[in-house]
Amino acid sequence: MKEKPAIGIDLGTTNSCVxxxxxxxxxxxxxxxxxxITPSFFAVGASGEVLIGHPAKRQGITNPRNTIHGVKRxxxxxxxxxxxxDEIKNLPYQLLAGPNDETRIQIGxxxxxxxxxSAFILKEMRKIASEFLGAExxxxxxTVPAFFTDAQRQGTRNAGRIAGLDILRIxxxxxAAALAYSMGRRQEETIAVYDWGxxxxxxSTLVIGPGVVEVLSTYGDSHLGGEDIDNTLVQFLxxxxxxxxxxxxxxxxxxxxxxxxxxxxxxxELSERMESxxxxxxxxxxxxxxxHLEINLHRNDLEEMSVHxxxxxxDICAESLALASLKAEEIDHVILVGGQSRMPMVRRxxxxxxxxxxxxxxxxxxxVALGAAIQAQVLQTGGxxxxxxxxxPRSLGIATYGGHxxxxxxxxxxxxxxxxHTFTTPNDNQTAVEINLLQGESAKAAENELLGKxxxxxxxxxxxxxxxxxxxxxxxxxxxxxxxxxxxxxxRSRSLTVTSAHGLTEEDIAxxxxxxxxxxxxxxKG
Numbered sequence: 001m002k003e004k005p006a007i008g009i010d011l012g013t014t015n016s017c018v019x020x021x022x023x024x025x026x027x028x029x030x031x032x033x034x035x036x037i038t039p040s041f042f043a044v045g046a047s048g049e050v051l052i053g054h055p056a057k058r059q060g061i062t063n064p065r066n067t068i069h070g071v072k073r074x075x076x077x078x079x080x081x082x083x084x085x086d087e088i089k090n091l092p093y094q095l096l097a098g099p100n101d102e103t104r105i106q107i108g109x110x111x112x113x114x115x116x117x118s119a120f121i122l123k124e125m126r127k128i129a130s131e132f133l134g135a136e137x138x139x140x141x142x143t144v145p146a147f148f149t150d151a152q153r154q155g156t157r158n159a160g161r162i163a164g165l166d167i168l169r170i171x172x173x174x175x176a177a178a179l180a181y182s183m184g185r186r187q188e189e190t191i192a193v194y195d196w197g198x199x200x201x202x203x204s205t206l207v208i209g210p211g212v213v214e215v216l217s218t219y220g221d222s223h224l225g226g227e228d229i230d231n232t233l234v235q236f237l238x239x240x241x242x243x244x245x246x247x248x249x250x251x252x253x254x255x256x257x258x259x260x261x262x263x264x265x266x267x268x269e270l271s272e273r274m275e276s277x278x279x280x281x282x283x284x285x286x287x288x289x290x291x292h293l294e295i296n297l298h299r300n301d302l303e304e305m306s307v308h309x310x311x312x313x314x315d316i317c318a319e320s321l322a323l324a325s326l327k328a329e330e331i332d333h334v335i336l337v338g339g340q341s342r343m344p345m346v347r348r349x350x351x352x353x354x355x356x357x358x359x360x361x362x363x364x365x366x367x368v369a370l371g372a373a374i375q376a377q378v379l380q381t382g383g384x385x386x387x388x389x390x391x392x393p394r395s396l397g398i399a400t401y402g403g404h405x406x407x408x409x410x411x412x413x414x415x416x417x418x419x420x421h422t423f424t425t426p427n428d429n430q431t432a433v434e435i436n437l438l439q440g441e442s443a444k445a446a447e448n449e450l451l452g453k454x455x456x457x458x459x460x461x462x463x464x465x466x467x468x469x470x471x472x473x474x475x476x477x478x479x480x481x482x483x484x485x486x487x488x489x490x491x492r493s494r495s496l497t498v499t500s501a502h503g504l505t506e507e508d509i510a511x512x513x514x515x516x517x518x519x520x521x522x523x524x525k526g
Contacts, residue, residue, distance in 0.1 A: 006139040006168060006380035007129045008176070008372025011122060011156065013072040013199030013225055014339060016040050017366055018125040019373035020133070026180065026373040028366050029132045031124075037365050038128070040198075042120045043067040044107050052124045064092035064257035066107050070227055073199040074114040075159070076152030079103045083223040090231045092253040092260075113508070115155050116515070119162035126165060139166045141376040143368050145200040146172035147220030147393050150439055150451050150481045157480065162513045168379040170478040173197075174204035175215060175390055176371030177337045181362060182208040182386060183374070189332040190216075194317070194350060194358070195368075197338030199225035201313050203320040205331070214389040217324035217412060219316050226267070226340035229306045233263035236305060237293065241283065245291045249284045258283060270299045271342045303345045310345055314353050323412060334358040337367055390415055392475055399436040399445035401426055408473050411441065418474035422488070429461040433469055437483060456485050 008026070010017045015037040019028045028036045033054055041056035044066045051059065060067040070091070077084050079097035088095055094106040098113075105112045122142070129137045142165075144156050153170055160167040174193035181191070188209035195202040202220035206213060237259050238250050249255040262278050269276040280293040303310075321328060334350055336342075336358045351357045375388070391414050397407040398421070408419050425433055434455050440448025459467050468488035475481055 004139060004380070005129070005133055005135060005137050006141070006376035007126070007137055008369050008374070008376045009122060009125045009140050009142045010173070010176070010369040010372060011072065011118060011125075011142055011144075011159075012040055012338075013070055013197055013227065014040060015198070015365060016121050016125055017369035018129050019366070019369040020129060021370075021373040021377035025183075026370040026377075028369060029129050031128050032131075038121075038124060039069070040072065040121050041067060041069045042071070042117050044110075050120070052120055061254070061257050061261060064253045065094065067257075068093055068105060068107070068112075068117050070199060071105070071114045071117045073223060073225070073227070074103050074105075075118060076114075076149060076155035077103055086223070090227075090234070092257050115159040116162060118156065118159035119513075122159055122163035122165060126163060138164065139168055139376070139380055141169050141171060141176075141372040141379065142167050143173045143176045143372050144170055144479075145195070145197075145220060145222055146174050146202040146204055146218040147200070147222050148479075149222070149394065149449055150479075151449070152222065153478065153480050157478070158509055161509050164513065167478075168376060170480070171372065171375055171388070172202070172204070172215075172218065172390060172393075172479070173337065173368045174202050174218065175206070175213065175388060176369075176375065177335055177362075177367045178204070178206045178208055178213050179371035179374050179386055179388070180367045181335055181359075181371075182213055186210060190326070190330060191333045191335055192317070192320070192331045192354070193335045193337055194313070194341060194346075195220075195337040196313060196340040196346065197225055198227050198340065199223070201225060201316065203313070203317045205320055205324045205326055212387045212389065215391050216326070217320045218391065218393045219320040219323060220393075221312070221316060224309065224312060226338075228309055229267060229302075229340065229343075230260060230263045232305050232309070233267065233302065234259045237263065237278070237295070240295055241291075241293050244293070245284070245286060247284060247286055247291065252284065255283050266297050267302060267343075270297070270302050271344060274299045299344070306343075307345070310343070310349055313346070314349050317350075317353060328354045331356075335362055335367075336364050337362075338364055390477075390479070392417065392479070394439050395441055396437070396439055396451075396473055396475070396481060397448075398423075398471075399438060403445050405438055405440070405443055405445045405448055409475060413475075415475045415479060416477050418472060420470055420472050423469045423471060425459070425462070425464050425467050428464050430464070430467070431459050431461060432457040433459065433467075435471060435485075437473070437481070439481075451481060452483070454483060454485060456487070459487065460489065 008019045017037050038053040039057040043051040043056035078101045096104045098104045174195045177193050193204045200222045201224040204218040205216045266276040276297050278295045282290045283293050284291045395407045395411045396409040400406045437451045438448040470486045
């Protein structure tokens with residue numbers, strides 16, 4: 001029986017990529033316009049049509065409030081989080097708080113979740129693959145940043161479900177890159193995968209060898225990306241415009257979007273050249289008529305603006321090496337992933353830190369999707385492939401008496417994994433206990449991320465310390481956390497109510513999937 005095709009998808013902040021593994025080598029699948037990457041843009045046009053990819057990005061300047069980009073930085077985050085509040089200052093479209101403080105996006109009169117927008121991008125990746133193969137594709141491996149939280153991983157999985165995908169596995173982007181890089185290699189090597197994309201940064205150290213990819217450590221910042229360099233440059237350009245024309249245009253969404261596009265273009269050009277000309281005619285209109293912006297930007301100017309962000313990634317590299325008990329000189333090769341890793345200053349700083357230049361010959365935009373496709377083929381066919389040994393990027397535990405954090409599964413623990421822990425009541429005659437499951441490294445419970453509240457009711461009244469409630473915490477191969485509870489006194493499983501800190505219900509996912517199918521009938525892609 002012929003196996004159904006399975007694909008690998010790199011769902012990126014700035015661009016997304018889809019690949020297929022058939023036979024011995026994976027390949028990237030180009031979209032309808034022939035491009036091997038697709039902008040992670042979603043828009044609703046003037047007549048209500050859905051636009052995805054290049055068409056959405058092209059009309060973003062004239063339709064900024066209804067053009068969504070960078071949504072990966074919003075998935076799985078509360079509206080009140082510092083990261084989302086920081087995004088609000090830089091985004092031309094409107095963010096809102098949902099009923100449970102979840103982040104929502106307003107487009108016209110409609111309200112969308114970040115997962116819905118991500119689902120449109122994933123659905124486009126699926127369509128690209130289906131048209132290429134001439135057969136419907138439903139199964140996929142999707143990648144996420146290694147330092148994504150459980151909520152962000154769950155959000156990505158939900159986006160896949162809304163898009164009509166059966167996600168075989170969620171794997172970390174650096175791990176996927178290592179999978180692709182390890183193809184055909186005959187000897188064991190210790191590598192570092194430096195993954196700096198549009199929205200996130202990760203560094204993972206791994207040992208790769210014939211048939212095995214073992215992650216030794218991972219560290220990162222899920223709100224540090226090329227977008228931050230773009231935003232820094234936009235602020236600089238706003239200041240230059242104000243100095244020239246004595247006018248503040250920071251509140252004009254059309255002007256800001258033009259500046260954003262010009263900043264991104266200049267940043268890319270400065271990776272190849274020493275100078276870039278920014279010319280924006282008719283950026284605004286003042287009392288004396290049209291106001292233009294014309295600036296010659298030197299590579300040194302951009303590097304001076306962004307050096308603190310690049311140095312931050314190097315500090316994270318040092319943290320990752322420390323977690324793996326490695327020295328920089330013990331790394332055989334440094335692999336670059338993500339478009340922001342093309343910045344010349346990044347390569348210089350990495351060579352200075354590791355004592356060797358990064359490996360050339362690996363395409364930073366494609367290597368993650370290729371690795372995901374390799375894993376998809378292995379999982380889909382059930383055949384032999386490379387053994388992945390990944391780990392928990394952040395510690396998992398519970399809030400204990402006095403506001404402390406008790407770690408149950410330490411970061412760096414090999415996955416899949418599970419642990420049992422017995423809890424009791426702090427007060428006499430309690431008939432229910434609430435357990436707060438947290439993710440993070442702080443000794444203070446309040447400084448870690450709340451994953452969920454587990455409520456076990458029906459406990460027989462007894463003196464404090466007598467009841468015994470066993471809670472099992474498990475992390476599956478996708479890095480997603482699951483729990484169950486049991487009352488030891490009766491031996492029966494009790495009902496456990498999990499109240500997610502934020503996220504989508506099953507009803508939400510079903511409704512959004514129907515909406516996606518309906519809107520997808522008239523979409524324009526590319």
